Amino acid sequence: MSQFDYKIQGSDLQYIHFTLNPGQQVIAEQGAMMFVDDGILIDTILGDGSDSRFGVMGRFINAIKRSFTGESMFSSIYSNESNHPQGLAIAAPGPGEIIPVNLDEQGGAIICQKGAYLAGERGQKIQLAFQKRLRVGFFGGEGFVMQKISGNGIVFIHASGTLKQVVLGPNNRFKVDTGCLVGMSSSVRYDIKYAGKLKTGLFGGEGLFYATVSGPGVVWMQSLPLNRLSNVLMNAAITGRGKGSLLGKLYLFGIIAFVIYSIFNGE
């Protein structure tokens, strides 16, 4: 299949604008569509649309497994049935960044955090990747279940915050805060390390463990994991408008004083 003609629009709340040639198809997660041109046919398929050697039952089970990776059981397929190029916009489900990943450059498969998949070409598979190291599953910040996206061509992944890509050479290694990992090539080893000092572990704000990733391969990280963002928003929502300014308080006090004054000096 020929390469997509696409452009990612926006800075923090992004969407992808595709221009589909006749016959081209895009698969996207459910509910991500923003608008489509008239000549594009929208269809719904079970799972990622790939066949299973166990027939319909196998496809259904695959779709259920897929739903554990933070995706819905069904996905939408957009195909250009007309004779002219048609436009299609797929929007990100939250604040953050969309990045295109060429699977051919990554050895055919990448591992992503739950729900990272946004859109891609037909034939790509979204499978459940189970973390086999107990300690990483418990303390790694991504849980036991991640998603493995395999196939050919370009896949669009989305995560909150600003995304950063790092290329690791053989035996290169660095530390990531647990939870900031978005994705990695399947050859990257993802492990955890004890922070080393109890003082750092307890008061460093990063928890008792760091995630370590070691190459060869590519790692994507996010600047603001969604649960951190939601914590901040939640706190702000509970404590009201945050720190009110002194001037605002004086203004309110003035209004109250005026009301009291007018009560006693009214007619």
Place this chain on the structure above:
Amino acid sequence: MFPQANEIITMNEIKITLYGPDLPIGGQAMYCVVEQDELHIRTLLAVHVHAIKLTELHASVVGFEHNQLQLSWQHQAVDCSLIPMGSDEQKKLIAALPKNIIPGLLQWKHSTQSQSWVWKGVLYTFCVVVLAFGLLVWQYDRVTTWAVNQVSMKTEKNIGESVLKSLNAKQNFLSNGEAVKVVATIGNKITEGSRYQYQWFVSKDPAVNAFAIPGGIIVVNSGLLKLVDSPNELAAVLAHEVQHVEERHSLKNMMNSAAMATVILAVMGDANAFVLLMAHQASTQYFNRQVEADADLKGIQLLQSKNIDAQGMSSFFKKMDMYSNSKNTGENENSGDNPSQVASWFSSHPDTLIRIQLIEEYVASHPCNTCTKLSWDKNAVLADLARFEKK
């Protein structure tokens, strides 16, 4: 000669992905061959060959699955590495490599093996827990009986004493006099040689009831004493209650309620007092039937072992059945605001007719020729009760 050599080479060729500087991010597909003390990396047609000494290699664990083997080496002061493509190629490579020369290879084996040990351990532990749980459910009765038997006599006696205290024993219970004497005489005859030291009481309650408290305390209501016609019927009732004590049924009920509460807590994660009370109700109702039937049959065995005629059991049950029926039909209008004094001893025993049938069948199939009927002075008992109730 030439084709043979070629065959050997293709046999030993292992597909790998090569990583290093100046190579694509996702690595470059290549082939490698292990030759004596060197590792040859080459393109498909062996156009370019790069040889590395095995001693310069270092093995380490890579990959999301923590089970891939990476062999890395220094090339012009930069790290390069190769990873076999797929698990089959990896097995071929490991088989071809000498074990002890390459540093890190043994550690790699240990670490991948320990991972599978951990999962096997988790799996087996899980299986053992499931099996143990299944066994517990299957042999539930035996488990509770065993657990109840672990409770010491002293604890049971303490429980009984506190229950007795809460029932206001001094005011409501008669502990001497003709009525108690008759009950105690028959009771002691039944319980001769028991591990419990029984205490017998007569309560001022007109309801037809008798009950057992843990630790060997048995209370007979005056209403029941008035209804029984023969001492054998009284003996049957006492034998039934004695079996509740001997078999520790009330402790078992407590255990069942606790088990039910545990299951509810485990399933719901959180439970309030109301739900736990419901669980207690459900468990006591569920276990009542078999417990009562058990007490009936064991009571008959006890009576017969003490040479007491067991016909009293069924005749008293029939009387109770008739009595409660007549009360129900005769005083239908009053039954709403007059919670009857009828047969509360019976109300916890719903399937009366089945029980009577079971008892009669048992007595018929186990005739007791040496058994005798007891005798008593019923008038003296009634006079004593009348005096007691006047107080």
